[in-house]
Amino acid sequence: MSKKIKVLYIAGLGRSGSTILDKILGEIDGFFSVGEMNYIWDRGLIENRVCACGVPFRECKMWKEVLCEAFGALDRIDAQKMQAFREKIRTRHTLLGLLPRGKRFLSARLGKYPNEFQRLYQAVQSITGSKIIIDSSKFPSHAYLLKMLSVIDLYVIHLIRDPRAITYSWQRKKFDPGTGIFMPTLSPLKSSLSWLAWNVIIELLWNNSDQSAKYMQVHYQDFVTQPKVIIENIVRFVGESPSDLPFISKNHVDLAHAHAFSGNPTRFHQGKIQILPDTEWHSQLKLRYKILTTLITWPLLMRYRYALAPRHPALE
Ligand SMILES: [Zn+2]
Numbered sequence: 619m620s621k622k623i624k625v626l627y628i629a630g631l632g633r634s635g636s637t638i639l640d641k642i643l644g645e646i647d648g649f650f651s652v653g654e655m656n657y658i659w660d661r662g663l664i665e666n667r668v669c670a671c672g673v674p675f676r677e678c679k680m681w682k683e684v685l686c687e688a689f690g691a692l693d694r695i696d697a698q699k700m701q702a703f704r705e706k707i708r709t710r711h712t713l714l715g716l717l718p719r720g721k722r723f724l725s726a727r728l729g730k731y732p733n734e735f736q737r738l739y740q741a742v743q744s745i746t747g748s749k750i751i752i753d754s755s756k757f758p759s760h761a762y763l764l765k766m767l768s769v770i771d772l773y774v775i776h777l778i779r780d781p782r783a784i785t786y787s788w789q790r791k792k793f794d795p796g797t798g799i800f801m802p803t804l805s806p807l808k809s810s811l812s813w814l815a816w817n818v819i820i821e822l823l824w825n826n827s828d829q830s831a832k833y834m835q836v837h838y839q840d841f842v843t844q845p846k847v848i849i850e851n852i853v854r855f856v857g858e859s860p861s862d863l864p865f866i867s868k869n870h871v872d873l874a875h876a877h878a879f880s881g882n883p884t885r886f887h888q889g890k891i892q893i894l895p896d897t898e899w900h901s902q903l904k905l906r907y908k909i910l911t912t913l914i915t916w917p918l919l920m921r922y923r924y925a926l927a928p929r930h931p932a933l934e
Pocket of ligand 1: 669670671672673678679680681876877878
């Protein structure tokens with residue numbers, strides 16, 4: 619029987635710092651980042667977005683080799699069909715996975731779709747020779763799908779950030795050089811409700827006695843204030859030894875090219891990067907949005923020990 623493939627999955631609502639976390643982990647010897655693998659059919663094959671290595675996805679040597687190894691040839695893949703399958707498992711559907719009958723229902727609904735990902739992750743491991751594959755798809759649904767595959771040994775990092783910072787980030791206009799257009803925005807109401815729902819679902823699915831050994835919470839503010847310590851903890855969490863990390867000081871990293879075709883524009887960053895907390899939201903988020911976000915998310919704010927009325931860090 620072949621050895622299981624270790625996948626380190628970053629789960630959590632977008633704008634939580636997942637892209638830079640993924641990038642740093644991907645620099646470690648034996649680790650390889652695939653970015654947001656759940657978008658491979660649309661953002662990769664159909665839209666042909668620019669890979670972090672600088673060429674369009676379909677021209678990227680690494681992805682061409684992976685797809686040929688997995689499926690024989692690029693033109694053998696029906697990306698539209700695969701994308702339609704992905705819609706059969708949305709975040710809300712994963713709650714069915716908590717019930718025995720629901721598990722069977724989801725399994726029947728997805729058919730052979732999870733096996734397509736099995737071929738992909740097997741091909742990534744074989745082409746890159748990596749021990750650990752990092753996937754920052756973030757969706758609880760994609761983690762659920764990976765958990766269905768017996769060949770995958772899944773480790774989940776639950777990345778959590780103050781929802782007021784997330785509300786602000788989802789409102790900010792950010793240009794994505796990978797698409798040539800601005801990144802999507804979300805209303806404060808929608809981002810707050812999504813933050814609440816996603817964190818509850820991730821905890822229900824992974825923070826329990828069956829899974830807890832392979833579940834780790836990482837708080838954004840811990841990661842950005844002591845990145846080296848957090849990366850060391852994550853490396854130990856997946857059973858590896860934290861030596862030869864890409865840090866040149868306790869909060870500076872040296873990044874090379876990667877192959878993420880989707881994610882925050884940070885995926886294109888390379889060279890020496892300083893990891894710093896982004897505190898702009900404290901002064902820039904409108905008071906009414908701060909109040910709205912706090913009212914919607916307060917149960918989990920308390921659970922994660924965020925202040926209901928946060929003070930600007932400069933005043934502390
Ligand atoms: Zn590439």
